[in-house]
Amino acid sequence: xxxxxxxxxxxxxxxxxxxxxxxxxxxxxxxxxxxxxxxxxxxxxxxxxxxxxxxxxxxxxxxxxxxxxxxxxxxxxxxxxxxxxxxxxxxxxxxxxxxxxxxxxxxxxxxxxxxxxxxxxxxxxxxxxxxxxxxxxxxxxxxxxxxxxxxxxxxxxxxxxxxxxxxxxxxxxxxxxxxxxxxxxxxxxxxxxxxxxxxxxxxxxxxxxxxxxxxxxxxxxxxxxxxxxxxxxxxxxxx
Numbered sequence: 685x686x687x688x689x690x691x692x693x694x695x696x697x698x699x700x701x702x703x704x705x706x707x708x709x710x711x712x713x714x715x716x717x718x719x720x721x722x723x724x725x726x727x728x729x730x731x732x733x734x735x736x737x738x739x740x741x742x743x744x745x746x747x748x749x750x751x752x753x754x755x756x757x758x759x760x761x762x763x764x765x766x767x768x769x770x771x772x773x774x775x776x777x778x779x780x781x782x783x784x785x786x787x788x789x790x791x792x793x794x795x796x797x798x799x800x801x802x803x804x805x806x807x808x809x810x811x812x813x814x815x816x817x818x819x820x821x822x823x824x825x826x827x828x829x830x831x832x833x834x835x836x837x838x839x840x841x842x843x844x845x846x847x848x849x850x851x852x853x854x855x856x857x858x859x860x861x862x863x864x865x866x867x868x869x870x871x872x873x874x875x876x877x878x879x880x881x882x883x884x885x886x887x888x889x890x891x892x893x894x895x896x897x898x899x900x901x902x903x904x905x906x907x908x909x910x911x912x913x914x915x916x917x918x919x920x921x922x923x
Contacts, residue, residue, distance in 0.1 A: 767850020
């Protein structure tokens with residue numbers, strides 16, 4: 685069944701985190717909820733296609749901007765203060781807020797690239813499942829031994845040494861092994877930014893995970909592959 689969709693702005697943390705909520709109109713009872721997290725220097729706008737499609741399938745979907753996570757972020761904060769762990773903190777604030785909504789039942793996380801890494805780190809035993817699109821599990825390896833003296837411009841965004849200082853201190857693969865929910869990972873075999881090998885290792889580290897490989901797709905899916913991805917994710921929630 686396809687529902688009409690209500691779209692509205694929804695801020696969290698006293699207005700510091702900006703996002704948009706997509707709700708199925710006329711759906712009764714508790715709703716599954718999916719919280720969508722964007723990648724490095726992206727924004728909630730890159731996730732609205734997925735969020736809208738999920739709402740059409742009867743899901744409450746919320747996509748938002750990390751504080752300082754993009755030059756186009758509508759949340760507060762500077763990119764000079766942004767790190768993986770600052771984004772984990774943002775996501776946990778979002779999760780706590782969504783949990784308070786009276787019409788929300790089970791919560792799932794969806795994350796793209798750096799947002800996928802953040803989602804995996806933020807997931808606790810109350811998160812029902814994860815959907816991770818080319819998750820950037822490479823970041824700890826890429827940045828562990830790098831130093832930023834003051835600040836640099838990376839991929840169009842100004843970041844500081846706080847990014848390096850804010851790397852996860854845990855072994856991310858050991859952390860994955862503690863999560864018991866269902867995990868679905870999607871990755872292209874032509875990804876030149878995040879090697880497919882990171883997702884291949886992750887699918888073995890999670891307790892209940894699957895990996896779907898998209899032939900010929902890079903870091904950022906083609907319109908055809910993204911359409912297939914959206915259909916695949918939404919299929920899990922169709923009535």
